[in-house]
Amino acid sequence: MVFLFWLGAFVGIFYLGFPIVGTAGVFLLALHSIAVIFRLKSNPQWYYLQCAAHSIEPNINAAIVTKAIVAIVSLAVGVWASNRSRDKGASLTPNRPVNADAVQAARRLHSAGYWERSAGIYEEKVMLRNSCAGIGVCTTPGQLFAKAVSVVRGAAILFFVIVLTHGNAANAAELKVFTSRAIATVLDKIGPEFERTTGHKLNVISGFSPNFVKQINAGEPFDVVVSPPPTIDGLIKTGKVIADTRTNLVRSGIGVGVRAGAPKPDISSVEAFKRTLLNAKSIGYLPTGGVPQLVDRLGIAEAIKSKVTIPTSDIASELVAKGELELVVVVITQIMTTPGVELVGPLPPEIQYYTVFTAGVSANSKAPGAARDLIKFLTGPTAVPVIKSQGMEPG
Numbered sequence: 001m002v003f004l005f006w007l008g009a010f011v012g013i014f015y016l017g018f019p020i021v022g023t024a025g026v027f028l029l030a031l032h033s034i035a036v037i038f039r040l041k042s043n044p045q046w047y048y049l050q051c052a053a054h055s056i057e058p059n060i061n062a063a064i065v066t067k068a069i070v071a072i073v074s075l076a077v078g079v080w081a082s083n084r085s086r087d088k089g090a091s092l093t094p095n096r097p098v099n100a101d102a103v104q105a106a107r108r109l110h111s112a113g114y115w116e117r118s119a120g121i122y123e124e125k126v127m128l129r130n131s132c133a134g135i136g137v138c139t140t141p142g143q144l145f146a147k148a149v150s151v152v153r154g155a156a157i158l159f160f161v162i163v164l165t166h167g168n169a170a171n172a173a174e175l176k177v178f179t180s181r182a183i184a185t186v187l188d189k190i191g192p193e194f195e196r197t198t199g200h201k202l203n204v205i206s207g208f209s210p211n212f213v214k215q216i217n218a219g220e221p222f223d224v225v226v227s228p229p230p231t232i233d234g235l236i237k238t239g240k241v242i243a244d245t246r247t248n249l250v251r252s253g254i255g256v257g258v259r260a261g262a263p264k265p266d267i268s269s270v271e272a273f274k275r276t277l278l279n280a281k282s283i284g285y286l287p288t289g290g291v292p293q294l295v296d297r298l299g300i301a302e303a304i305k306s307k308v309t310i311p312t313s314d315i316a317s318e319l320v321a322k323g324e325l326e327l328v329v330v331v332i333t334q335i336m337t338t339p340g341v342e343l344v345g346p347l348p349p350e351i352q353y354y355t356v357f358t359a360g361v362s363a364n365s366k367a368p369g370a371a372r373d374l375i376k377f378l379t380g381p382t383a384v385p386v387i388k389s390q391g392m393e394p395g
Contacts, residue, residue: 030074033067040064047369060369172199173367175374178212179204179226181314182252182357182392183378185337189386194377200370208288208314216240223365224374228288232358241360242368247375250333250392251354254291256344257328257335259320264344265327270298270351276327277304284309284316284325290353291329298351317341331355332391343391 040047040063047060177187184206187194191202209227216222216235225232225241226249235241256267256276265276277283277300285291287310295301309316309325314334319325321340328335335343346352359378361371377383384394 030071033071033074037064037067037071040067060373172201173223173370174201174203175223175367175370176203176221177205177224177226177374178215178222179206179224180209180228180357181206181337182250182331182333182355182390183226183359185333185390186250186378186383186386190377190382193382194374198370198373200367200374202374206314208286210288221364221366222362223367223371224359224361226357226359229356229358232360235360239363242363245359245361245372245375247359247379248395249357249359249375249378250387250394251356252331252333252392253346253352253354254294254329255332255335255346255391257317257320257330257338257341258326258344259323260340260342262326262342264342267345268348270348273348273351274298274300277329280304280307280326282307282309282325283327283329284311284319285329286310286314286316287312290355294351294353336391 040060047063179187184204187202187204191204195201209231212225212227213231213234216225217238217240225235229248232241232246236243236246256265256273258264265280266272267276277295277298283304285295285308292301292310295304309319311319316325316328316330317334317338320328321338327344328341329347332343332346335341359375361368361375365371379394387394
């Protein structure tokens with residue numbers, strides 16, 4: 001609306017008899033829009049801060065497209081206005097024949113700097129204009145304006161083309177992502193699409209949340225971290241993660257997995273699940289995710305202690321696939337994304353719980369705009385079908 005107001009104002013000024021001011025104003029609108037596009041691409045954090053200050057939902061791609069439309073419309077109106085100004089200037093000049101005496105008179109007047117000092121002003125001025133057109137020695141204000149408009153118009157169009165064609169390549173970033181396996185498997189499927197559409201590159205590092213915290217506190221740079229909420233909240237508290245980027249991406253329940261083709265034990269009730277664990281030859285689960293606490297609550301921690309393997313990396317399901325463990329109790333998504341492992345089923349409702357995976361942007365990221373775009377991408381329509389197919393729920 002602001003753009004339409006100013007565009008209308010400058011066109012109105014043009015028709016009120018001030019073509020130079022009106023045309024220049026329209027071109028300034030175009031240049032301003034192009035400058036904003038350049039700033040959005042080179043410093044997206046500025047845009048996000050502006051959105052936060054005005055409580056506006058950020059959409060940087062829509063902002064760039066809008067400014068591009070404004071620039072194109074302004075350039076088109078500016079070209080039209082400059083052509084109209086030139087036509088008006090030409091219509092004011094009588095089309096008289098040029099003769100040798102007029103040429104000589106024009107040269108004398110030009111060298112003397114004489115324009116309108118004596119009687120017969122109109123005739124002298126017309127003669128001078130016509131003569132100048134023939135000998136190319138005079139520069140009238142109208143001609144200066146036309147040259148200036150041509151220069152500004154050419155510069156604006158050139159700059160606009162450069163921004164649109166080279167802006168993405170110049171501002172492409174490599175995003176370092178610390179993430180739990182739950183999101184690493186999602187990015188394995190849709191990460192290439194994000195890279196293709198944005199020009200950014202992903203460096204995805206999968207692992208345990210405690211290890212990420214140690215690395216981050218030691219000063220290792222990163223752009224996005226995905227972990228359970230307590231980890232993200234702790235990083236926000238210490239100033240490592242930007243608070244308003246905290247986003248719950250997915251949640252996954254806990255399930256039991258066995259090697260593909262192996263008999264599936266009964267876990268249909270709490271008692272059946274306890275018997276399955278007590279009768280299993282070997283069990284694996286992770287030190288995170290709440291399974292150790294669940295085993296304690298069921299009162300069987302000591303009974304199964306000798307046959308439990310708790311790996312120090314996120315490989316519990318892989319050990320089942322290799323035949324090194326009989327069954328695994330982990331988030332369902334890990335079971336469903338490990339070749340050679342089959343899901344027996346989720347835990348009984350009475351003891352089921354969900355692990356949430358939350359994302360945040362580093363406070364020291366060199367590409368905070370791209371990092372925010374990645375988080376938004378992980379909550380968008382491209383990601384949701386993949387999230388569901390891997391046994392998780394969005395948000």
